[in-house]
Amino acid sequence: MKSLYYNNKRIATLLVAVLLSFALPAMADTPVPVVPKGKGVKCVEPTDVMRKRHFEFILHQRDATMHEGIRTPQHSLAQCLNCHVPKAEAGQERVRYGSDEHFCSSCHNYAGVTIDCFECHNDGPTGQPLELTGAEGRPTPLAQPLDLVDEAVRVATREEEE
Amino acid sequence: MSKDVNATRRKFLGQAAALTGLSVAPGVFLVDLAHGKPADEPVSAKNRWGMLIDTNKCAKDCNACVTACQQENGWGSNEVNSRPDQQAQWIRKVNLKHKATGATYSLPMLCQHCETPPCADVCPTGASFRRADGIVLVDKHICIGCRYCMMACPYKARSFIHEVLQDQSVNAPRGKGTVESCTLCVHRVDRDGENAVPACAEACNEEGHAAFVFGDLNDPDSRLSQTLKKFGSRQIRADLGLNPGIHYKGI
Numbered sequence: 001m002k003s004l005y006y007n008n009k010r011i012a013t014l015l016v017a018v019l020l021s022f023a024l025p026a027m028a029d030t031p032v033p034v035v036p037k038g039k040g041v042k043c044v045e046p047t048d049v050m051r052k053r054h055f056e057f058i059l060h061q062r063d064a065t066m067h068e069g070i071r072t073p074q075h076s077l078a079q080c081l082n083c084h085v086p087k088a089e090a091g092q093e094r095v096r097y098g099s100d101e102h103f104c105s106s107c108h109n110y111a112g113v114t115i116d117c118f119e120c121h122n123d124g125p126t127g128q129p130l131e132l133t134g135a136e137g138r139p140t141p142l143a144q145p146l147d148l149v150d151e152a153v154r155v156a157t158r159e160e161e162e
Numbered sequence: 163m164s165k166d167v168n169a170t171r172r173k174f175l176g177q178a179a180a181l182t183g184l185s186v187a188p189g190v191f192l193v194d195l196a197h198g199k200p201a202d203e204p205v206s207a208k209n210r211w212g213m214l215i216d217t218n219k220c221a222k223d224c225n226a227c228v229t230a231c232q233q234e235n236g237w238g239s240n241e242v243n244s245r246p247d248q249q250a251q252w253i254r255k256v257n258l259k260h261k262a263t264g265a266t267y268s269l270p271m272l273c274q275h276c277e278t279p280p281c282a283d284v285c286p287t288g289a290s291f292r293r294a295d296g297i298v299l300v301d302k303h304i305c306i307g308c309r310y311c312m313m314a315c316p317y318k319a320r321s322f323i324h325e326v327l328q329d330q331s332v333n334a335p336r337g338k339g340t341v342e343s344c345t346l347c348v349h350r351v352d353r354d355g356e357n358a359v360p361a362c363a364e365a366c367n368e369e370g371h372a373a374f375v376f377g378d379l380n381d382p383d384s385r386l387s388q389t390l391k392k393f394g395s396r397q398i399r400a401d402l403g404l405n406p407g408i409h410y411k412g413i
Binding site: 064 | 199201202203204205291293294295299301302303326327329330331332335336337338340348349351352353
């Protein structure tokens with residue numbers, strides 16, 4: 001029983017490894033968005049979670065603030081920009097939403113996402129960045145275009161270490 | 163008979179109070195030690211925020227409240243392609259003359275934060291709403307820009323944005339195609355609660371007029387309730403039965 005399970009696990013690892021040996025060289029040629037680095041040690045949620053679910057947090061916060069007056073900084077849209085968009089350099093225009101250099105549109109342009117938030121909201125920093133303490137937040141660099149592949153790489157490495 | 167005596171007495175007290183008002187107000191203000199709600203606590207019907215504006219203290223040639231509101235909420239200078247009658251107006255100064263007596267009055271006009279707001283009644287999407295604590299707002303995330311609310315408002319307190327804007331104030335995100343009006347500086351109220359001073363009131367205090375009193379109409383001990391109880395007030399177009407949260411004195 002135990003060895004069967006063990007064998008299955010080994011087969012799975014092998015499969016992943018074989019798949020990756022095909023996938024990895026191909027991925028090196030796939031363009032990925034260049035996402036500017038955020039200020040501070042970490043994001044308001046783990047970076048992996050933010051990549052996949054950032055809009056859920058801000059959309060939820062939007063309604064909470066608007067209708068219930070809840071003004072916690074953690075998922076506030078204004079706070080995202082304080083950390084993620086740099087102030088204008090002296091004599092230069094600040095980077096605007098829509099540009100590949102703007103944090104939010106670096107990804108959105110790549111993924112073909114359209115949002116209207118910055119028709120009303122300021123697309124730059126309007127205050128001091130939130131201070132978060134603790135360990136460095138960035139687990140893996142965004143080097144693969146698909147989060148699933150990202151996941152597979154991590155599973156494979158973990159299995160190999162065991 | 164006794165009613166008449168009371169009326170005269172009230173009038174006399176009112177005038178006496180207006181004279182001493184300036185010196186009393188700062189002292190009373192300092193005693194008020196209530197704090198704002200925690201940031202993660204939702205607003206509730208426990209409070210009803212409102213204001214009293216004393217027109218006797220409002221100077222005819224002073225525009226400080228309007229300028230302060232523009233500064234705080236980022237309107238007034240960025241709509242460069244709109245006609246003056248299209249430009250936003252969250253608060254404006256109005257000078258009135260009594261036809262019979264010739265007496266003149268000056269007062270700021272803004273969203274009256276009605277208890278039963280007609281703007282919210284007519285809104286087809288639910289964007290216009292009255293928050294539990296009495297502040298009437300536009301949820302611009304839902305607003306489709308139909309402007310029914312602008313027509314329904316008896317105070318002409320709302321504006322529509324006609325052009326693309328950039329670099330808005332963080333206090334008041336604003337964008338083309340949506341309606342807006344005074345928020346009673348809701349961002350300050352959420353932070354400071356009973357101690358909040360909306361930008362208009364703050365500027366008026368700084369000018370030395372101190373015509374505004376902000377506070378909680380539901381708290382009988384608030385400075386606002388105490389002042390209203392003592393000196394009485396009028397609501398504009400009270401005949402409509404909307405019970406505005408903005409009260410005026412001296413008109």
